[in-house]
Each structure stands twice: as structure tokens, then as C-alpha cells.
Amino acid sequence: MPRTMFDKIWDSHSIADLGDGxxxxxxxxxxxxxxxxxxxxxxxxxxxxxVRNPELAFATPxxxxxxAPGRTAATFGPGEKLLxxxxxRSAEHGIRFFDLGQDGHGIVHVMxxxxxxVLPGLTLICGDSHTCTNGGVxxxxxxxxxxxxxxxxxxxxxxxxxxxxxxVSFEGATGPGVTPKDMVLxxxxxxxxxxxxxxxxxxxGPAVRALPVEGRLTLCxxxxxxxxxxxxxxxxxxxxxxxxxxxxxxxGAAFDAAIAQWRRLPSDPGAVFDREVxxxxxxxxxxxxxxxxxxxxxxxxxxVPNPANAPDAARQTAWRSALDYMGLEPGRPIAGTKVDWVxxxxxxxxxxxxxxxxxxxxxxxxxxxxxxxxxxxxxxxxKQEAEAxxxxxxxxxxxxxxxxxxxxxxxxxxxxxxxPGMRSVSxxxxxxxxxQGPGARTHLASPAMAAAAAVTGVITDVRxx
Amino acid sequence: xxxxxxxxxxxxPLMRDNIDTDMIIRIERMTGTTRDxxxxxxxxxxxxxxxxxxxxxxVLNQPAFRDAPILVAGAxxxxxxxxxxxxxxxxxxxxxxxxxPSFGDIFFNNCFQNGMLPVRxxxxxxxxxxxxxxxxxxxxxxxxxxxxxxxxxxxxxRFEIEPLxxxxxxxxxxxxxxxxxxxxxxxxxxxxxxxxxPFVWQPGA
Numbered sequence: 001m002p003r004t005m006f007d008k009i010w011d012s013h014s015i016a017d018l019g020d021g022x023x024x025x026x027x028x029x030x031x032x033x034x035x036x037x038x039x040x041x042x043x044x045x046x047x048x049x050x051v052r053n054p055e056l057a058f059a060t061p062x063x064x065x066x067x068a069p070g071r072t073a074a075t076f077g078p079g080e081k082l083l084x085x086x087x088x089r090s091a092e093h094g095i096r097f098f099d100l101g102q103d104g105h106g107i108v109h110v111m112x113x114x115x116x117x118v119l120p121g122l123t124l125i126c127g128d129s130h131t132c133t134n135g136g137v138x139x140x141x142x143x144x145x146x147x148x149x150x151x152x153x154x155x156x157x158x159x160x161x162x163x164x165x166x167x168v169s170f171e172g173a174t175g176p177g178v179t180p181k182d183m184v185l186x187x188x189x190x191x192x193x194x195x196x197x198x199x200x201x202x203x204x205g206p207a208v209r210a211l212p213v214e215g216r217l218t219l220c221x222x223x224x225x226x227x228x229x230x231x232x233x234x235x236x237x238x239x240x241x242x243x244x245x246x247x248x249x250x251x252g253a254a255f256d257a258a259i260a261q262w263r264r265l266p267s268d269p270g271a272v273f274d275r276e277v278x279x280x281x282x283x284x285x286x287x288x289x290x291x292x293x294x295x296x297x298x299x300x301x302x303x304v305p306n307p308a309n310a311p312d313a314a315r316q317t318a319w320r321s322a323l324d325y326m327g328l329e330p331g332r333p334i335a336g337t338k339v340d341w342v343x344x345x346x347x348x349x350x351x352x353x354x355x356x357x358x359x360x361x362x363x364x365x366x367x368x369x370x371x372x373x374x375x376x377x378x379x380x381x382x383k384q385e386a387e388a389x390x391x392x393x394x395x396x397x398x399x400x401x402x403x404x405x406x407x408x409x410x411x412x413x414x415x416x417x418x419x420p421g422m423r424s425v426s427x428x429x430x431x432x433x434x435x436q437g438p439g440a441r442t443h444l445a446s447p448a449m450a451a452a453a454a455v456t457g458v459i460t461d462v463r464x465x
Numbered sequence: 466x467x468x469x470x471x472x473x474x475x476x477x478p479l480m481r482d483n484i485d486t487d488m489i490i491r492i493e494r495m496t497g498t499t500r501d502x503x504x505x506x507x508x509x510x511x512x513x514x515x516x517x518x519x520x521x522x523x524v525l526n527q528p529a530f531r532d533a534p535i536l537v538a539g540a541x542x543x544x545x546x547x548x549x550x551x552x553x554x555x556x557x558x559x560x561x562x563x564x565x566p567s568f569g570d571i572f573f574n575n576c577f578q579n580g581m582l583p584v585r586x587x588x589x590x591x592x593x594x595x596x597x598x599x600x601x602x603x604x605x606x607x608x609x610x611x612x613x614x615x616x617x618x619x620x621x622x623r624f625e626i627e628p629l630x631x632x633x634x635x636x637x638x639x640x641x642x643x644x645x646x647x648x649x650x651x652x653x654x655x656x657x658x659x660x661x662x663p664f665v666w667q668p669g670a
Binding site: 015016018019020022024026028035036049053055056063064078079082116117119122127128129131143144145146147148150151154155156157159161163193194197198224225227228229247248249250251254258261293295314315317318321411412413420430432433434435438439 | 485568651665
């Protein structure tokens with residue numbers, strides 16, 4: 001019987017059938033960060049449990065660290081203890097740790113693919129919902145809470161219920177100015193923020209195949225905003241070329257042997273999914289959110305929706321409160337809305353290709369008066385590579401701040417916030433109430449769209465620049 | 466883990482879709498607060514006014530709902546971040562059960578790790594329940610053993626829950642303990658896997 005890629009990975013990791021669709025699943029990799037990782041290791045110690053396979057765990061601080069130029073662990077006081085805890089407990093248990101400023105440091109979901117910690121066909125978990133990002137190289141990667149993290153550290157397994165399967169096919173090709181971020185925001189806007197709940201999502205189709213691996217990581221990153229714990233893309237030659245030679249990838253002949261296995265991962269022709277969704281890539285415009293859920297996404301040429309036209313009473317209420325929080329009037333074009341802050345970075349859009357896309361818009365222009373604009377590279381490597389290309393100078397000369405790698409203003413767990421009432425265009429993943437700081441008004445968009453907002457001072461169609 | 470059998474008391478209606486875990490507990494509260502003291506920060510953006518005083522309009526601030534052990538909520542409750550602190554905060558605020566049409570996947574899992582019961586009911590039932598509770602003097606019971614929610618006027622509405630999860634919650638079972646019973650199977654899997662997929666076990670070799 002033809003099987004989906006999900007079936008193949010799931011079945012090959014099932015150690016025991018626990019009944020009712022539950023399996024005891026082997027976990028091949030865990031990523032630990034300062035917020036959830038240090039807490040989990042603390043609990044391991046409190047409960048006197050061993051770390052079963054420390055060689056499969058990788059730790060780095062990202063959430064509660066300052067991104068200020070010249071920062072140290074102490075720059076953000078409340079995070080220092082967490083960082084020190086992660087560092088010392090990692091050392092104690094023999095877990096690889098990538099400290100601030102070291103090669104390999106960065107946002108967990110940026111450094112893991114970068115170092116090939118994640119590989120096709122692996123199961124990978126982290127105490128972070130954006131772990132689904134790692135599905136971009138063909139892994140089954142998902143976020144868990146701290147209890148499950150402790151369970152995995154102690155047993156190298158998780159008790160999981162088999163999700164349903166969904167395939168999202170992007171047919172055709174995308175138009176100018178349309179990036180993976182626009183593709184996935186468009187998808188969430190169409191289907192809703194709960195459409196993926198209970199599903200493992202495979203992204204497919206020519207417009208996905210055409211994406212470089214970094215773009216695939218962006219696409220998979222927002223799976224959780226569709227409601228899906230995991231989203232992934234079948235590995236192909238682009239994946240193998242990306243991974244070859246990276247630090248934790250198999251080397252030499254071992255890599256070729258691994259490729260032979262990985263080529264068997266894609267879904268078989270005729271494999272049946274519980275749900276199939278088809279999106280015409282040509283329908284996608286540069287997309288931006290107007291409200292407080294990622295499903296509040298519209299094309300840049302559209303108007304802020306009117307709650308009176310909402311499809312049901314629940315959404316009418318939600319739209320009203322979202323407009324109130326965002327300080328927007330229904331019926332007005334979203335383009336032209338004045339912007340106070342711009343943030344380029346995060347596990348969604350903090351990679352080299354993202355910084356290059358933003359830089360292409362910024363080149364020859366300057367940040368508009370009254371706008372504070374930040375670029376926060378996703379990892380130490382991204383930072384070094386960008387500096388080698390002169391992107392730091394380009395951004396600095398244009399009036400952007402050029403900062404140290406970390407989650408920064410995406411998660412606002414590090415003292416870095418958009419001030420109350422201020423409007424931000426952000427390349428991050430969540431426009432929730434208070435996500436970028438209490439009262440902050442967040443519009444999610446691609447790096448190019450964020451850069452366009454920075455240089456014009458208003459929400460702008462990047463295709464017009 | 467704390468067992469869950471039956472909970473009875475006021476049920477506070479918070480009829481809003483997509484209440485995310487950032488809204489349930491701000492991430493900054495996790496850097497400076499212990500697990501046991503997060504209750505005061507549960508749903509803070511809704512619960513407090515900008516000056517820090519209680520928002521009297523918020524349901525859990527109303528006298529009838531201050532000690533409510535049950536929350537009745539809109540669809541996709543607990544979507545977003547994986548932070549288990551969302552469950553700790555709600556439990557710290559005295560809640561033991563959330564009834565909603567649907568839940569975020571990770572939050573749903575995290576509930577079962579902490580003795581909190583998430584109950585899924587159809588939207589129509591939820592709307593009726595929220596209406597019946599709106600006045601504040603109504604009492605609702607949730608009986609996990611019988612898998613029923615007893616509405617204020619006595620009507621019993623059955624809910625579905627997977628037997629594995631129900632039994633673990635009823636008995637307050639420790640998942641790690643259960644898994645360690647499979648220690649031999651785990652060891653056998655890993656021994657075979659080291660040969661089948663050496664690249665998993667020797668990163669970078």
C-alpha cells in the first residue's frame with residue numbers, strides 16, 4: 001500500500017504500539033534553549049533521573065538573551081540565571097552547548113539546520129512550538145511542553161498519538177515580490193488558524209519544490225500558526241546539497257549512504273491523505289496581517305475587513321476586538337498605514353536569504369523619520385556571513401540597528417519590546433495581543449515587505465519600490 | 466501528577482476564539498516567576514488594567530467567578546506557544562478544567578501532564594453552557610469517570626476522551642514511570658538503529 005512520508009517516518013520510529021493510535025516514539029534529536037531547556041534539566045536533577053542519550057541533545061541560549069551590540073550573558077539580567085543554568089547543566093550531562101559568540105550559537109531553529117543537527121527522516125523535538133521549522137529539511141519536528149521534554153530526556157522517547165495527515169500543494173509559480181512567508185500567511189488566511197489542529201502537514205507542489213531550503217524552513221515555521229504541530233517537505237537534491245559538508249551531517253561515503261535512505265522518504269505516488277488542500281501560487285500577493293491572529297492575513301492591495309461582513313458571530317467579535325487593539329478602521333486600505341517599528345529577524349526570517357532580501361530593498365534608501373528599525377541575525381554564522389558581505393554596513397548606513405543573534409523582539413522575553421501602542425511590521429511569526437510587548441501592534445510580513453515599510457514609514461507594497 | 470476525577474463549581478464563560486498561550490501567560494513572567502506563583506499572572510492582559518488594578522469587566526474578576534474551577538472558552542483555546550506555563554498559570558488561578566470546542570495541540574497535551582482536564586464539546590453545547598452560566602450562580606460538574614458535563618439545570622452532556630488519557634488522569638499516572646516499563650524495547654530499538662542509521666548516533670561522522 002502506498003504510504004505518505006509521515007507514515008514512513010512515524011512507523012520507523014514506533015518502538016511500541018500503546019493502543020488507540022498511540023505509539024511510543026523514538027526521538028532522534030532534542031534542542032534545548034535557555035527558557036525551556038534549563039527548566040527541563042533542572043527537573044531531571046530534582047527527580048534524580050538520568051539523561052539517557054546526551055549525545056542526541058544540543059543546547060544554545062536564544063530566548064532570554066539580549067541582542068544589544070556587545071552583549072554578554074549579564075546584559076539581560078533575568079535571563080542570565082537561565083543561561084548559566086543551561087550552560088552548567090549541559091556540561092554536567094555531556095550535552096553539546098553553543099554559547100553566546102561561539103560558532104554554532106543562534107536561535108535553535110536557525111542553528112539546527114545550519115549545523116545539520118537536523119537531517120531528513122529524523123524525529124526532533126524542542127520545548128518550543130516553532131520546532132516545526134526543522135521540517136523544512138524533511139524531518140518530523142515538533143514542539144512540546146516541559147513535561148514531555150523531561151520525558152524525552154529521561155527515556156529518549158515520547159508517548160504520542162498519531163495525527164491525521166494533510167497535504168498542502170502549492171500549484172503553479174509565485175509572482176514577483178512573493179516569498180515563502182507570503183505563501184504561508186496566505187494559506188493561514190484562507191484556512192484559518194485552527195485548520196491544522198490534529199494534523200501533520202506535508203507541503204508539496206511545484207512552488208514548494210522551487211524553494212531553496214531556507215525558504216522551506218520559513219514555510220514550515222508557520223505550520224503551528226495553522227494549528228499543526230508539525231509541517232514538513234520531502235527531501236530532494238536541494239536538501240542534500242544544502243546539508244552536504246555541514247558540521248553534523250554524515251561525511252564522505254557516509255553521506256552518500258544516508259542519501260540512499262533519504263531518497264525513500266517522499267510520499268509514494270497514490271498515497272492517501274486525510275485532507276488535501278490545493279493553493280494556486282499565482283493567486284498569492286505579498287501578504288500582511290491586520291489583526292491579532294495569523295489568520296488575519298490579507299493581500300497588500302486589500303482593505304482592512306469590516307466586522308459587519310464577518311462570516312459568523314464569533315469572528316465578528318474577534319475582528320472587532322482585533323481592530324480595537326490594532327487601532328485600525330475597517331474598510332481602509334492596509335497599505336499606507338503609518339509604522340513606528342520594523343523588526344527583521346526570528347526563526348521565521350532571520351537567515352541569510354532573508355537579510356539579503358531586506359537589504360535589496362534598503363540599498364540606496366534610508367529608514368523613514370520616526371521609524372525604529374532593527375535587524376537581528378538568526379545565528380552567529382548568519383551574522384558573520386552578512387558582515388562578510390557588508391550587509392551590516394548597508395543596514396547601519398541606512399539607519400537600521402545591527403544587533404547580536406537571538407529571538408529578540410519576536411518573543412519579547414529579553415527586555416526587547418515594541419512600546420505600548422506602537423505599530424510594528426515584523427518578520428516574526430505571531431501577531432498575538434502583547435506578543436511583542438504589552439500593547440504592541442504587530443503586522444506580520446516578509447523581510448522585503450518589512451524593509452519596504454522601514455524606508456517608506458508606512459505599510460507598502462514591495463512591488464512598487 | 467495530580468489525579469482528576471470530578472470537579473464541581475462555577476464555570477466562567479470566556480467566549481473568545483483563539484485565546485493563545487501568550488495571552489494566558491506572558492513569556493516574561495516565566496523568567497522571573499516560579500511554577501507555583503504564576504496564577505497571579507494568568508490572562509493578565511484581560512484581567513488587569515494598564516495601571517495594574519483589576520479589570521472589573523473580566524469574568525474571573527467578578528465575585529461569582531473568582532473561585533471558578535471551570536473555564537468555558539471559544540475555539541482553538543491554547544493555540545500558539547508550547548509553554549507549559551500556560552497550564553501552570555491557569556491551575557494557579559484555581560482552574561482544573563477548560564471546556565472548549567477545540568484546543569491547540571501542544572496545550573492540549575500539556576494539560577494531561579498536569580492533571581488539568583480539557584473537554585471538547587460541540588460549539589452549540591458550549592454556547593448553551595456559557596449562556597446558562599452567565600448569571601454567575603450556576604453550578605457545573607465535570608465527571609471524568611462517567612465522561613459527562615452536568616449543566617446547571619441537570620442536563621448531562623457526554624464528552625469523548627481517549628481511554629489512555631482518561632485512565633492516566635483518573636489515576637494521576639506518571640508517564641515516565643509507564644514508559645520505563647518499555648526499557649528493554651527501547652534498548653533493542655536503539656541497538657538496531659545504531660546499525661541501520663549510524664548518522665543519527667554519531668553526529669558529524
